[in-house]
Amino acid sequence: MAQVTVHLWSGLRRLTDGAETVEVEASTVGEALDALATAHPGVKPVLDAGVSVVIDGEMTTSRHQQITPDNEIYLMQRLKGG
Numbered sequence: 001m002a003q004v005t006v007h008l009w010s011g012l013r014r015l016t017d018g019a020e021t022v023e024v025e026a027s028t029v030g031e032a033l034d035a036l037a038t039a040h041p042g043v044k045p046v047l048d049a050g051v052s053v054v055i056d057g058e059m060t061t062s063r064h065q066q067i068t069p070d071n072e073i074y075l076m077q078r079l080k081g082g
Contacts, residue, residue, distance in 0.1 A: 001025045001026055001027045001031065002025070002026075002027060002068060002069050003023050003024070003025055003069060004023070004024060004025075004026050004032060004067055004068070004069050004071065004073060005021050005022070005023055005069070005073065006021060006022050006023075006024060006032055006036060006073045006074075006075060007020065007021050007072070007073065007074040007075065008020060008021065008022065008075055009074075009075060009076050009077055011046075011077065012043055012046060012075065015040055015042035015043045015046070016040045016042075016043065022036055022039065022040070024036055024039065026067060027066060027067065027068075028063065028064055028065060028066055028067060029053050029055070029060060029062065029063050029064070029065045029067060029073075030063030030064060032067060032073065033047055033051075033053075033063070036075075049078070050078040051075050051076065051077065051078055052075070052076040052077065052078050053065075053073065053074070053075060053076075054073070054074040054075075054076060055067060055071050055072070055073055055074075056071055056072050057072070
């Protein structure tokens with residue numbers, strides 16, 4: 001596993017002591033989400049409700065997607081259509 005940077009949307013920052021980014025050890029999207037919830041337990045209910053994960057400008061739905069320190073990883077509020 002490598003240390004990756006996860007960018008947070010403004011609503012999550014109140015749950016991470018104001019941090020705009022969080023460093024976690026992960027090699028997949030799922031590991032990054034799990035590590036974020038472990039480091040900042042207040043975000044777990046939000047993550048469990050669902051978030052959108054964007055890697056290098058492309059949204060992914062797979063917790064198994066590989067990530068590296070070179071990737072730009074953003075968490076966004078879940079996008080819902082209707």
